[in-house]
Amino acid sequence: MALWLLQLAGDVAQVAADAGVQAAQAAADAGTTAAQDAAQALPPPSSTPGQMVGRGRLVGGWEYVWASYIVTWTGIVLYALSLWVRRPKGEAPGTGGRS
Amino acid sequence: MSGLLGQSLLVLRKDLLIEWRTRARLNALIFFAIATLLLFSFALGPDTVMMRKHAAGYLWLGLLFSSMLSLGESFRIESENLAMDGLKLIPVDPRAIFLGKTMGNTLLLWLLSLVLLPVTIALFDVTVTLGWPTLVGIFLVGSMAISAPGTVYAAIASHARARDVLLPLLLFPILIPALLAVVKATHLVFEGDLMDQLKSWMRLLGCFAIIYWTLGFLLFPKVLEDD
Amino acid sequence: MPSRGKKRPLPSGIDTNDGPLSAAPAIELHDVSKRFGARWALARLSYTLPQGASLLLTGHNGSGKTTLLRLVSTVTAPTLGTLKILGLDARADRMKVREQVTLLSHANFHYEDLTAKQNLELVAKLRGAPGLPAKVDGLLDKVGLKARVDSPVRQFSAGMRKRLAVARMLLLQPKLALLDEPFGELDPQGIAQMEAIMAELKANGTTLVLATHLLEQGKRLTDVSLHLENGRQVA
Amino acid sequence: MPLITPLLILVGVVGLLLAHAFVPSVRRWSWKAFLGIAVVMFLVQPYLALSWAPPEREMGEVQRIMYMHVPQVWMALLALTLNFCCSVAFLLKKSWVTDALAEASAEVGVYFGAVGVTLGAIWAKPTWGVYWDWDPRLTTAAIMIVIYMGYLTLRRFVEDPEKRATWSSVMGIISYVDLPVLWFSVKWWNSLHQVQSSPKTVDPDMTMVLRWSATMFLCLLSVFIIHRFRVAYAARQAEVAPPEALAPGAA
Structure with missing residues (x-):
């Protein structure tokens, strides 16, 4: 359990790093100031659904968003699989650990 | 029955007596702690400024490693001949066993910290800026904080x-x-407390110690007895 | 606790109302089972031993004798079933039971680094009854350890450890004495000495439960017997 | 979609959870309901989180990681709270149900915590420039996972079911009580190190998507815990089942 999670974290980190080489460089420069500014002043909230609050100082970075989805979904599939492998044997059909 | 506190003190006295009769083991523990500090200073290289800055951390890491040995040892003597079962059957209140053992482990760790202090000063070139009584007090509360959860977990x-x-x-x-x-509190005593942070760190440490002495007192009987 | 009865009811088990004030049996096991890991060391054991009657526990190694004695001593609790010792619940009134019961076991509870005398003094002080520490020397003499009172237990032979354990048991003045192989590791002279000590205990009204392979001595000291096989009562 | 939708679904899910806890007949099918709700919500969630919700002012698109990261950390905390409750309950009254539930919730909590921390690290890279910046939240969560991995290790190292249950309950209580102290210590320690704070948002659209994701992960958490509980409970039953030695009449 722990092992594959660690491996997974490592792999994803690698993938994300490869994918976002250029963006990460830009982000690294913008990142520190961005986070500090954000802590101080927040924009007035938009109440209209769908309207953009702003373009965001940090441009791009979609590969990180995708990486987060990949990690989550892979995790869910693998954990569900591990539950299925460990399902109690000899139970009446329908109540077993099938998910 | 000689009461909870009386029994605790008897258990403590017994542990100290055993510790005294096996001084060789105690010496080995002290040498282990000193050796750990030496290793840290070797690993860090000859950068004096950095050594001084991190001295508090190394001192407490050395103590932490040594405490693993002393905690394990304090329950090894109880599992020889199932002496712990014997104590339970006398009968001794399990909470008294917890209090006695925790006090014993605290004292041992405190003693160890006092022995390590001159070694730290010599190896890492630190100065005690805020006064010795403060430092000795921090060592005592720190030893108490490590010993309480340490005793429960060593029993398990x-x-x-x-x-x-x-x-x-x-x-x-x-x-x-x-x-x-x-570590923060010790560091502040070494380097001086310019921003008056020592109090809040000591409060945190004190809270930790109180919480775990209470929890240990309540939960230790569950660890020791079959229910 | 009611005073223990001098009258010795004959061992037929369940019905023990023939004792005088001591209506409570010494040991009352009801459907007791004990599991260690995946193994059942005792299985559905029910048995009643009246006070004053002494029990001989027989069976091969691993038949559950030691487990039974440890359960009765309250040092461990049964997995299933209920257990009453001297009329007290072995779980709820654990501390009161322990004041009246002692266990003499293979693991003899000594601290290796303390001397014989320090070990006994510790027990006496922890028990807290007045006058106990004064008895330590006499008891060490009685079990034949007078010459070695100040040697650490680590230097003792197995037989000497056993003697010290007997002194510990006598110090605690039990109403119910649980003896797991009390003659083990003793020389013939020691066996005779121990038998005399136990006979004296019994004459003073202590209920003995004796697990031993020395059937001859065992039978002389007891009135009833219980044979265990694979954790089950056979006879 | 009305902004209140996720709250309504959440109320339904919580109601079903309560029914699962107190009505035995519900237990046979409830996990399928949770799974169904989870699947539907999972299908909609990418649209909500990746397109419908506005990008954040400072962090732009990267902030969308929050909809995955934050709810999963919440789920971890929720599972560990359940573990604490089960630990206390077991010490008060011995029961294999609470023991198995404690085991299940600890493992699922560690799982969600590990994924949450991984996502936190991924989020940290574009915003702070490094994967690990000793942010108090991230650090506390990471130590929390280590603590509960120790808990799971202890469970594996004790063979006797009664002892395992008692000791792990003691450890569950001690570990849970440690979490707030841990949080404050790491926060103070960090505040001297540097000031770091994740942006918060009050945009109602963002709140709606966050609630949607939280409800979705709550369903998933329920499915996982129910099934992990079945695994643990069956193992416990096999361990404590009276063998033929205890069959009636054998005595």
Whole structure:
């Protein structure tokens, strides 16, 4: 359990790093100031659904968003699989650990 | 019955007596702690400024590693001849066993910290800026904070498989708040407390100690007795 | 606790109302089972031992004798079933039971690094009854350890450890004495000495439960017997 | 979609959870309901989180990681709270149900915590420039996972079911009580190190998507815990089942 999670974290980190080489460089420069500014002043909230609050100082970075989805979904599939492998044997059909 | 406190003190006295009669073991523990500090200073290289800055951390890491040995040992003597069962059957209140053992482990750790202090000063070139009584007090509260959860977990680990691996594995992460607080406090005593942070760190450390002495007192009977 | 009865009811088990004030049996097991890991060391054992009657516990190694004695001593609790000792619940009134019951076991509870005398003094002080520490020397003399009172237990032979354990048991003045192989590791002279000590205990009204392979001595000291096989009562 | 939708679904899910806890007949099918709700919500969630919700002012698109990261950390905390409750309950009254539930919730909590921390690290890279910046939240969560991995290790190292249950309950209580102290210590320790704070948002659209994701992960958490509980409970039953030695009449 722990092992594959660690491996997974490592792999994803690698993938994300490869994918976002250029963006990460830009982000690294913008990142520190961005986070500090954000802590101080927040924009007035938009109440209209769908309207953009702003373009965001940090441009791009979609590969990180995708990486987060990949990690989550892979995790869910693998954990569900591990539950299925460990399902109690000899139970009446329908109540077993099938998910 | 000689009362809870009386029994606790008798258990403490017994542990100290055994510790005194096996002085060789105590000496080995002290040398182990000193050797750990030496290793840290070797690993860090000859950068004096950095050594001084991190001295508090190394001192407490050395103490933490030594405490694993002393905690394990304090329950090994109880599992020889099932002496712990004998204590239970006299009968001794399990809470008295907890209090006595925790006091014993606290004293031992405190003693160890006092022995390590001159070594730290010599190796890492630190100065005690805020006064010795403060430092000795911090050492005492720090030893109390490590001993209470340490005693509960050592009792559990001493009955489980692979106890030598299990104890640090369970105990280290739990102790992180206490370790951060005591290292910070010690560091401030060494380097001076310009921003008056010592009080809040000591409050955190004190809270940790109180919480775990209380929890240990309440939960130790569950560890010791079959229910 | 009611005073223990001098009258010795004959061992037929369940009905023990023939004792005088001591209506409570010494040991009352009801459907007791004990599991260690995946193994059942005792299985559905029900048995009643009246006070004053002494029990001989027989069976091969691993038949559950030691487990039974440890259960009765309250040092461990049964997995299933209920257990009453001297009329007290072995779980709820654990501390009161322990004041009246002692266990003499293979693991003899000594601290290796303390001397014989320090070990006994510790027990006496922890028990807290007045006058106990004064008895330590006499008891060490009685079990034949007078010459070695100040040697650490680590230097003792197995037989000497056994003697010290007997002194510990006598110090605690039990109403119910649980003896797990009391003659083990003793020389013939020691066996005779121990038998005399136990006979004296019994004459003073202590209920004995004796697990031993020395059937001859065992039968002389007891009135009833219980044979265990694979954790089950056979006879 | 009305902004209140996720709250309504959440109320339904919580109601079903309560029914699962107190009505035995519900237990046979409730996990399928949770799974169904989870699947539907999972299908909609990418649209909500990746397109419908506005990008954040400072962090732009990267902030969308929050909809995955934050709810999963919440779920971890929720599972560990359940573990604490089960630990206390077991010490008060011995029961294999609470023991198995404690085991299940600890493992699922560690799982969600590990994924949450991984996502936190991924989020940290574009915003702070490094994967690990000793942010108090991230650090506390990471130590928390280590603590509960120790808990799971202890469970594996003790063979006797009664002892395992008692000792792990003691450890569950001690570990849970440690979490707030840990949080404060890491926060103070960090505040001297540097000031770091994740942006918060009050945009109602963002709140709606966050609630949607939280409800979705709550369903998933329920499915995982129910099934992990079945695994643990069956193992416990096999361990404590009276063998033929205890069959009636054998005595």
